[in-house]
Amino acid sequence: AERSADQPGRAVVDFPVAAVLPAGGSGERMGLTTPKQFCSIFNRPLISYTIQAFERLPWIVMVVVVVAKDNHDLMLNIVRKFNHTKVKVVHGGTTRHRSIYNGLQAFSDSTDSSTPKPKVVIIHDAVRPFVEEDLLLKITLAAKEQGASGAIRPLVSTVIATTSESYLDHSLERAKYRASEMPQGFLYDIIFQAYQRCSEFDLEFGTECLHLALQYCGTNARLIEGPPTLWKVTYKRDLAAAEAIIKETLSVSACIIAEAEEEAVELAKTLQKNLNMMETDVIPCGKESNVQYLSKTRNFIHISASASSSLWVLEMVKCFEDIDHARLYPVVIVWVQLSMTKQSADSQETDEFMALASEVKQRNVLLYGIKIDHSKELEQWQRSLERLGQITLVLIRDRNMALTGQMLHV
Amino acid sequence: AERSADQPGRAVVDFPVAAVLPAGGSGERMGLTTPKQFCSIFNRPLISYTIQAFERLPWIVMVVVVVAKDNHDLMLNIVRKFNHTKVKVVHGGTTRHRSIYNGLQAFSDSTDSSTPKPKVVIIHDAVRPFVEEDLLLKITLAAKEQGASGAIRPLVSTVIATTSESYLDHSLERAKYRASEMPQGFLYDIIFQAYQRCSEFDLEFGTECLHLALQYCGTNARLIEGPPTLWKVTYKRDLAAAEAIIKETLSVSACIIAEAEEEAVELAKTLQKNLNMMETDVIPCGKESNVQYLSKTRNFIHISASASSSLWVLEMVKCFEDIDHARLYPVVIVWVQLSMTKQSADSQETDEFMALASEVKQRNVLLYGIKIDHSKELEQWQRSLERLGQITLVLIRDRNMALTGQMLHV
Numbered sequence A, B: 001a002e003r004s005a006d007q008p009g010r011a012v013v014d015f016p017v018a019a020v021l022p023a024g025g026s027g028e029r030m031g032l033t034t035p036k037q038f039c040s041i042f043n044r045p046l047i048s049y050t051i052q053a054f055e056r057l058p059w060i061v062m063v064v065v066v067v068a069k070d071n072h073d074l075m076l077n078i079v080r081k082f083n084h085t086k087v088k089v090v091h092g093g094t095t096r097h098r099s100i101y102n103g104l105q106a107f108s109d110s111t112d113s114s115t116p117k118p119k120v121v122i123i124h125d126a127v128r129p130f131v132e133e134d135l136l137l138k139i140t141l142a143a144k145e146q147g148a149s150g151a152i153r154p155l156v157s158t159v160i161a162t163t164s165e166s167y168l169d170h171s172l173e174r175a176k177y178r179a180s181e182m183p184q185g186f187l188y189d190i191i192f193q194a195y196q197r198c199s200e201f202d203l204e205f206g207t208e209c210l211h212l213a214l215q216y217c218g219t220n221a222r223l224i225e226g227p228p229t230l231w232k233v234t235y236k237r238d239l240a241a242a243e244a245i246i247k248e249t250l251s252v253s254a255c256i257i258a259e260a261e262e263e264a265v266e267l268a269k270t271l272q273k274n275l276n277m278m279e280t281d282v283i284p285c286g287k288e289s290n291v292q293y294l295s296k297t298r299n300f301i302h303i304s305a306s307a308s309s310s311l312w313v314l315e316m317v318k319c320f321e322d323i324d325h326a327r328l329y330p331v332v333i334v335w336v337q338l339s340m341t342k343q344s345a346d347s348q349e350t351d352e353f354m355a356l357a358s359e360v361k362q363r364n365v366l367l368y369g370i371k372i373d374h375s376k377e378l379e380q381w382q383r384s385l386e387r388l389g390q391i392t393l394v395l396i397r398d399r400n401m402a403l404t405g406q407m408l409h410v
């Protein structure tokens, strides 16, 4: 039942699959700081990224998010703001296991027709946003076949047994052991039964769902090696790591739009060469209404070679709104202004650009400007071109919210 | 033998302590990519940060860095460029254990008086740069007393035993196990003897130094709980995480230098209020020759209220050079130019500023400009002040190398 590379999940998974995301129990153990699942990257809480990783898959029918009662409204706002359509929010218990059990119970309530019982349920952490369809499919199919399945990773450190007085007792042979990670998949009937049968002690102190399925239903989980991106966002530094991964994903491609002037077209081609670490296309200005084109990337470099109106910015942003292109991730527009005569922006121009950037930022579009003078000696022109490439790349990769509306010089 | 908070390590450690940093074996397992210890943050390889964590401690007498033969010159260049004075570079073996053994042998060569045998040797990974004196002291003192000691962390995932066919066998009780991390400390004689006695199999396939000390010398290691920042920089995302930690450390304080004009002094005080998440001092301009003051932080905000000469920049940078202030970390200078009349920078001014920034960047000083107009209505002035705070903070926190020389507007 392994899928081949070109089979979409929908064709393979012909049974209902749902997900349960425990997201925070009572939240009290975290102390005063915001639980990581509610920390934001680009003004969007981590949990929304995780939800999206499931929601985008047509074969996932429902995502049950289990949150502490105190975070119920916060969670509903997130669902609304980021237009999550498959989510049901459920209240958590005082421990991780109780929360998962609550989540599973949402499907057993026969009076609620919005949550029919799934064949397979995937349990996943809200703070592991980078789970791929490939792994979710493997987990799902193995769970269907075997009753239970779980992602594993090699151990990163040696595991040692300790004596009660903090001395080394022995070290484990690494090859025989694995770290148990998420996602895990189960036949719904099996994991629900396991939770019904397990003890209060399990619900209070247990950590491993796979263990419950084994102990209470005799179901041996199939273990599947997952990629390193499965790691759990735990510390503040993990948020920086997650942000870096998202930034990289958002920066693989760009669309360079050149206005009609010959110099603009030429500059576009040079810039394309200097941005060789990204996939870029150069298209003429005016095709901006080509929605299909604009939906292919979230990075746009607009090149104009004379004082030109900024009307295209608002048209473009309107276009993004029509296709809801900037809801989940910010879109970057870098406006490169090639001036043929050495002249600097006046104060009014600067203010207007900043006002425009403020306006489109409200629609999650990050607008930056770069001025480049043509009237320079060759060597200086080369340096300017090089700098143009570097700064364009940095603006796209960083997606810095505070620097929108700035007109940079190269 | 526990140290109290106000006792410096030097007073407690009255015996010679050295460190061995295995940094890459043959490097072949890493494939084509640069091994993480040679990846740079702010143009400085990770391994230099780790070396510095040891070298800064007066009670550490020597740091032996074990590198693959191919990286020998690279490593010597790093030692030279960042002025590491306690480092000896040694060639690695084909496995981690062989590399550590090679490192230890450097001290047993009685013909080389530059590496006298230490009482205690600390073994640490080159890719764990954030080790603190506090932990190194505990590890050292425990090793002296007990013969061996090692840092541990709680397990982040459940550890499971697998059957040969990738099925769950059983899960371990988390409370009884720990992850073995670095640093580890040993009486030199014990760990060297353990390596002399151990088998080829150990040298080829073993991973745990504590295990060797136990098996071959009967020495039970004392285990000491370390902080989460001990984690090993392994994936690309870990580099982003490490960079975020370094950036945060560098951004805790700033010095605001106000030129003599009343408006500049007033603006400095307002900015200080808006930068309340940093520790800031406001000092008058002219005290820049006060070396002691300048060495307290790596962030400077210079405020001028009229067209003013940029001579102070070079003077300041000269000052940093005299105290070697920018060798290990880049220093940020944000020049805030308050203009009393609405006037924009001319093209020549822009070019000169960029040239100045290029020049000082070669000394690892990152110069940015911010223009703020005073001639605005109150509401706009308030917005500008707010933006000034935000952008100053972002420039200091990001330390973006590509944006130096830019004159931003608020």
Ligand SMILES: [Mg+2]
Residues within 6 Å of the ligand: A207, A208, A209, A210
């Ligand atoms: Mg579990």
Ligand SMILES: [Mg+2]
Residues within 6 Å of the ligand: B207, B208, B209, B210
């Ligand atoms: Mg070891």
